Amino acid sequence: MPRLTSLTGRSLVPGAAEGALLFADVGLSFWGGVDPYSGEVIDRHHPLSGQYLAGRVLAIPSGRGSCTGSSVLMELISNGHAPAALVLAEPDEILTLGVLVAQTIFQRSLPVLCIGQEAFATLRDMAVARVEDSTLSLFEQPPGDAWRAPDNAQPKADNPSTLQLSELDQALLAGHHGQAAQVAMQIVLRMAELQGAQRLVDVTQAHIDGCIYTGPASLRFAEQLVQWGAKVRVPTTLNSISVDQRRWRELGIDPALGVPASALGDAYMAMGAQLSFTCAPYLLDSAPQAGEQIVWAESNAVVYANSVLGARTLKYPDYLDICIALTGRAPLIGCHLDAQRKASLRVQVPELAELDDAFYPLLGYHIGALAGSRIPLVLGLEQHQPSLDDLKAFGAAFATTSAAPLFHIAGVTPEALDPRQVLEADALLPQESIRLQDLLVSWRELNSARESRVDVVSLGNPHFSLSEFAHLARLCRGRHKHPEVVVAITCGRAVLEQARAAGHIATIEAFGATLVTDTCWCMLGEPVIPLAATTLMTNSGKYAHYAPGLVGRKVHFASLKECVDAACTATASGRLPAWLQPAARLENPAHV
Template identity: 50%
Template structure:
């Protein structure tokens, strides 16, 4: 191949060289990359088992969790991250992690957006030594210009703050330090993100949901403590996502004290800045859930998708650390799904050949969401063909969580089920030239096989429920399925839920009833953060009704997974058959 030069847009400038590690598949850093070692642990990804350290990483974009920015920060602070990242399109979450490292820790890597054509050509250089200088990528050092040779290798050059963002008087006051150092740094971070998004003004928001309270490593704690010590106080109502431990029970559960104390300290730091200890990844279950049209700033991928798609509220998919920055100022970039034109679909997913609603079970919705996310990795889709199914809120929650695992898009539409999709025409813009994709049973069966990583029939020793957090309705349904049955003593069944739901379920007598059956309840944390000893070491498999956890769980736990409906999960807990495929899918 002849030497080539590729021009892109640098969101963080600098000069580095390294071996190209490339894939045409998006990657979630949270649940997909180990921040302590730099290994890619997403076992469904083409780069699984590769290490990021000393590479130039090329991927179309990120996907999945908003905590990817936290993982990126830890990778950079641990010197386990890539030397630079080349994206096909604009990427918010991972780029924000680099910006935080630069603004707070004075450590960063070049970030370059190449666009579709340049990215496709760069993929052909996989495995070769390449050179990144500001916004250019070179396949041969001889192509680097004389002026660029004067840059010191490894040097990072900060971009100035966006100069054409219209600032209000209070924005300028924040930036000038009138409201303290925490607010000043927060406003710098917000303006850098506004520049990335192309937003030209900021807007007021009514509430924030913070995902940065998840302990990804020392960097996440140091960042929060700096904001606290700089006098940071939230200016709008702020809820907290699931944390990395069950705050009230972690010692009794045998959690490593070093990890447990650090995770607890992080949660307390956010509380000290005025955030509420809601500790749930499903803030839409709280009484404070936003209304249709309300402008909010939520992080946590499934919560963002649910807020936009099901509640009809308006939020971007805010990265960790940007969430608290917005909470400390009450100001956010006016862009993305905050603007009506950016909420329209550019992919039409037509479901064909699927049996009617009376024949499917609740595994249908996360499976469909997982598949739609895979075929629409960066674009908002609209699903047609299931208008008669009438999915409930828990079905939409399961769909959205699995969708957000595979896609970076901040929302979806389902005609006849989500509030803005009163018709197909209501949510598409013909100027986007939307592409139409048919989804049939054969394709869903392929996605089913991906989620079921157990390669041969293996005994189940853990049934995992509540990713995202179980609702009161789901808890009631579980109790109905367990009544009159006996749990197998060799199978554990564990539910994660928020404190609010746990309290309501306790008042209704459901917790006592399910605990008598053998269910263990865990609050405050969620399955993407749970490890040993809550998940005991064994050779058995884990069964879950969560498409999200079935995807991430293999890499996070090293265990094989079964994905099934809630009823099948209860059967497995009782020692029943687990190897079957649902009739609606096999038929």
């Protein structure tokens, strides 16, 4: 059968493949959205939910969400459940990096092609796609010819580098600082070329997200670096790992996960990283200052560092983070540069009554979906003055639905105290105006549970801060949870000790809650979540989105106070917050 049409794009990873076309016009986070062992799309909010990626040409606008997407894609490539090829509307560093590392460690690969938004829109009704380096051929039916894809394992020769390399860069690349640093620099330079960087920049610290165990490939990568003598060149902290390293046996975790997940954390510490194990490194004493050039991975941490602290980092993929930590050098592009930190979208928030703490994660979730990869300037919150905990919750939910590494809130975040500072002179930005009814739609999306019963209350995604522990202790004082409800809070070791010293933990443990360190709710499952549990409740917009796919349970999303009340009664009230009730009255005027 003759090809229906042919398109040309930019080859991010060369190669050739053919398969049934799996198309979606919504970005996909591979971590939390794709099962790393089977290739099933498990994001229950995504149009491809339930589809399997293996052997198909996956066409999505871009990735989104977690930096760990690179690790999941590398696992899929190593275990044979990866797509045959990726076709993107816009470049995606997280997914591309996963392919590059698979080439380096496993000698396996797949083609990645970027074709632009206009061409991408034409793919919707196509049945079969064939990728050959920079060419995409589309068919309405299987072509039936004798075409076979060549071996994609080995990368093709790159064009000569145009990067300006320092003496240190050249020494690292030549292997003068060991094999691990040499391989790391090779990967850094490949990404820098793809990103269009002209030179590299020194970074002062790193936060590593690749310590999350996604399967055997993630451990093999880290242990290979250790065998090659890897040592970090800058102060380096570690993200949450997949288990509480000190208590995973006590918590009933299967050794099939506990042993390799703990070993993965040990491997990164063997490279010189600090034992921090938190997804909220901005709560540590080592948090960066405004203007500091850093390399952080973990999507919520990246967004918080850029937006709230005013530090400078990209949304670094897993494995590129450790490569930069081993070299101390990062591509000078994106949010490392003043010009790339400007807003590209205005978002107007409606006038609102008094708010509770459920508002900010909901708003972040909604704006992230509106923004896509654009950096938003949020207008209308100047009088509300959100707290650091509010901004943490907003940023985590924003990073779940957006690919952007940064947001600005007029009059609130440091670079937008004067919003003119984040606007290009004379630039006419697109504007979105959010209605209260729009937020009601997102509220219902996050509230996937249909029964009022609550079996588990999940708190600490991202990790709890000292002030959140203080707030929770006030809500719990003199009360005790329902005997059939599990209440668990994840946090970093450092914050746990601060909260214990302040007296908050004694009150919370008297309430009946369990404290879990080192890991986070995005990695927790059974038996911390009892096998018989069917419904969770959380105040995290991020976890409300991911939990249905990660642990197969429906979710109630609400404020911290509502979560504590539900923990005592084993029942979610189902009440809308006061600020959202006018939207429901507009929807059902007969009930006013």
